[in-house]
Amino acid sequence: MRMKILSILAAVVLVAGCSSDDAATGAQGSTVSTGSVTGPVPGTQQDLNQTIGDRVFFDTDQYNLRPDARATVDRWAAWLQQFPNVNVTIEGHADERGTREYNLALGDRRANAIRDYLIALGVAPSRLATISYGKERPAVPGSNEAAWQQNRRGVLVVN
Amino acid sequence: MTGRGFALRSGLMAALGAALALFAGGGLVATAARAEITVDITQGTVAPLPIAISNFHGGTLEGNELGRQIAEVVTNDLRNSGLFAPIPNTGFPQQPDALQATPNFPAWQAINAQALVTGAANIQPDGQLGVEFRLWDVFGNEQLAGFSYTTQPDNWRRIAHIVADAIYKRLTGEEGYFDSRVVYVAESGPAGNRLKRLAIMDQDGANNRYLTDGGYMVLTPRFSPSTQDITYVAYINNQPRVYLFNIDSGRQEVLGNFPGMTFAPRFTPNGQSVLLSLAEGGNSEIYSLSLAGRQLTRLTNHPAIDTAPSMSPDGTRIVFESDRSGSQQLYVMSASGGEAQRISFGEGRYATPVWSPRGDLIAFTKILGGTFYIGVMRPDGSGERLLADGYLVESPTWAPNGRVLMYYVQGPTASSGATSSALYTVDITGTNVRRVPTPGDGSDPAWSPLLP
Numbered sequence: 001m002r003m004k005i006l007s008i009l010a011a012v013v014l015v016a017g018c019s020s021d022d023a024a025t026g027a028q029g030s031t032v033s034t035g036s037v038t039g040p041v042p043g044t045q046q047d048l049n050q051t052i053g054d055r056v057f058f059d060t061d062q063y064n065l066r067p068d069a070r071a072t073v074d075r076w077a078a079w080l081q082q083f084p085n086v087n088v089t090i091e092g093h094a095d096e097r098g099t100r101e102y103n104l105a106l107g108d109r110r111a112n113a114i115r116d117y118l119i120a121l122g123v124a125p126s127r128l129a130t131i132s133y134g135k136e137r138p139a140v141p142g143s144n145e146a147a148w149q150q151n152r153r154g155v156l157v158v159n
Numbered sequence: 160m161t162g163r164g165f166a167l168r169s170g171l172m173a174a175l176g177a178a179l180a181l182f183a184g185g186g187l188v189a190t191a192a193r194a195e196i197t198v199d200i201t202q203g204t205v206a207p208l209p210i211a212i213s214n215f216h217g218g219t220l221e222g223n224e225l226g227r228q229i230a231e232v233v234t235n236d237l238r239n240s241g242l243f244a245p246i247p248n249t250g251f252p253q254q255p256d257a258l259q260a261t262p263n264f265p266a267w268q269a270i271n272a273q274a275l276v277t278g279a280a281n282i283q284p285d286g287q288l289g290v291e292f293r294l295w296d297v298f299g300n301e302q303l304a305g306f307s308y309t310t311q312p313d314n315w316r317r318i319a320h321i322v323a324d325a326i327y328k329r330l331t332g333e334e335g336y337f338d339s340r341v342v343y344v345a346e347s348g349p350a351g352n353r354l355k356r357l358a359i360m361d362q363d364g365a366n367n368r369y370l371t372d373g374g375y376m377v378l379t380p381r382f383s384p385s386t387q388d389i390t391y392v393a394y395i396n397n398q399p400r401v402y403l404f405n406i407d408s409g410r411q412e413v414l415g416n417f418p419g420m421t422f423a424p425r426f427t428p429n430g431q432s433v434l435l436s437l438a439e440g441g442n443s444e445i446y447s448l449s450l451a452g453r454q455l456t457r458l459t460n461h462p463a464i465d466t467a468p469s470m471s472p473d474g475t476r477i478v479f480e481s482d483r484s485g486s487q488q489l490y491v492m493s494a495s496g497g498e499a500q501r502i503s504f505g506e507g508r509y510a511t512p513v514w515s516p517r518g519d520l521i522a523f524t525k526i527l528g529g530t531f532y533i534g535v536m537r538p539d540g541s542g543e544r545l546l547a548d549g550y551l552v553e554s555p556t557w558a559p560n561g562r563v564l565m566y567y568v569q570g571p572t573a574s575s576g577a578t579s580s581a582l583y584t585v586d587i588t589g590t591n592v593r594r595v596p597t598p599g600d601g602s603d604p605a606w607s608p609l610l611p
Binding site for chain 1: 399486524550551553571573577
């Protein structure tokens with residue numbers, strides 16, 4: 001939800017920038033007025049975070065991509081095709097309700113499930129690294145289902 | 160061995176055996192060989208043996224101070240085992256200097272000391288520390304054991320642990336475990352960015368020392384059974400890999416050169432290989448890596464997660480966890496790999512199997528209904544017993560004598576990120592749960608063998 005609000009704000013700023021330029025050139029043809037370029041640089045982590053979001057979520061002890069995750073990864077694939085020089089690392093994470101070593105393996109499974117799907121969508125394997133953090137790096141602290149759901153995740157990190 | 164000394168020992172042994180038998184559900188009650196040693200068995204607990212441990216006598220101020228400290232360490236070791244009840248020394252009928260001769264047994268009988276430990280600690284002319292001790296059967300009026308040791312004075316703690324091991328062995332018939340160390344992960348900071356350092360300490364928490372500085376995350380250390388080496392997982396350059404760390408030199412090296420994550424390392428009982436998991440394309444398999452030739456042998460071949468391998472002490476079999484049935488369960492296969500038999504059939508998920516150094520039990524972590532448990536079962540999967548439980552308990556490791564388990568306990572994480580973890584021990588009867596003192600939080604303990 002927060003990501004959505006941010007991208008709407010970014011769009012508003014962009015539109016405002018354009019209209020002020022149009023106004024400048026339209027009214028006085030020979031004068032050049034300067035507008036500021038706002039929003040994230042395309043192809044960066046910030047761009048990814050604002051335009052798509054950097055993470056997808058998994059069910060307990062599962063590594064298959066849910067429909068919501070699949071939709072996000074579809075957009076990641078398109079975004080990666082748009083910026084062919086960008087390489088990424090896919091992080092796999094687990095919640096705290098498992099044992100340490102199993103969760104390392106589970107995080108690896110999750111990262112690779114994302115990687116496999118990106119490859120199927122045409123992204124070159126050489127652009128995709130994976131790393132599992134198991135349960136070692138929760139995104140949301142807390143011992144409740146809401147926190148655990150946020151922590152069972154795959155994260156796309158621009159290298 | 161005299162009749163009385165045998166009685167004192169066999170009484171304690173029978174009590175230990177009976178406690179285990181009760182837990183195993185056999186309903187057996189062993190009878191003590193002598194009536195004088197009263198051993199109460201209540202729900203599997205052994206009534207600890209009352210023992211008096213005198214301060215060791217030193218001829219000098221320095222010797223007396225060392226003698227007091229040695230007695231204190233021996234007292235703590237024996238108390239922490241849960242099998243002994245040290246008597247407070249304020250009521251002792253004889254002082255250390257008087258105990259350099261045969262004790263006044265009736266006086267010690269009067270305070271109901273079943274056993275008495277006396278000793279001496281002297282700085283010798285060459286600067287070495289000389290320690291001697293005697294173990295007495297108070298009601299049998301005789302000496303049961305007597306040993307002397309010489310070492311550097313700053314090594315006094317080890318001597319104290321060796322003395323405690325000798326007493327433990329003489330009175331229980333089992334090898335002790337006090338002269339040993341524990342490597343673990345020292346933790347600090349919030350859950351989302353927890354600082355994890357490799358640390359080592361004596362089994363009683365003394366002499367804590369950090370082996371890494373926290374610049375990279377470390378997980379799941381394990382002691383070599385034969386050398387001063389540790390194998391563990393480190394996130395160096397954002398690559399989780401299995402490393403070998405030498406305690407004496409501080410040197411560390413990555414084990415093997417693999418494209419994917421390596422994790423869950425354990426030494427084989429002969430110390431010549433490391434079992435580990437290698438993740439490739441999302442599939443974790445178990446391998447054996449020889450340390451001499453760095454030869455890699457694949458032991459499992461299954462699309463499920465196969466990890467947490469632990470070899471039997473005789474080197475013939477490996478227990479590991481796999482979710483090939485749909486959830487984490489324990490399996491046993493030959494040390495050379497191949498077909499595996501599932502051994503865990505209770506409710507819930509089973510993980511982190513560790514074969515006892517005695518070979519008779521496998522310790523594990525179990526997850527059932529939102530609770531984590533530490534338990535043991537026989538290698539064929541029978542006789543499951545749960546010893547400890549909590550919001551999150553994990554990672555059992557065996558004391559060198561196979562009598563005590565250490566593990567870690569983690570509490571729920573607050574929304575602020577505050578979290579806590581600590582090391583605990585439990586007797587294999589499920590009694591005597593004790594926190595192991597560490598300067599900060601700790602997890603992933605691994606017990607060393609008895610020191611060489």
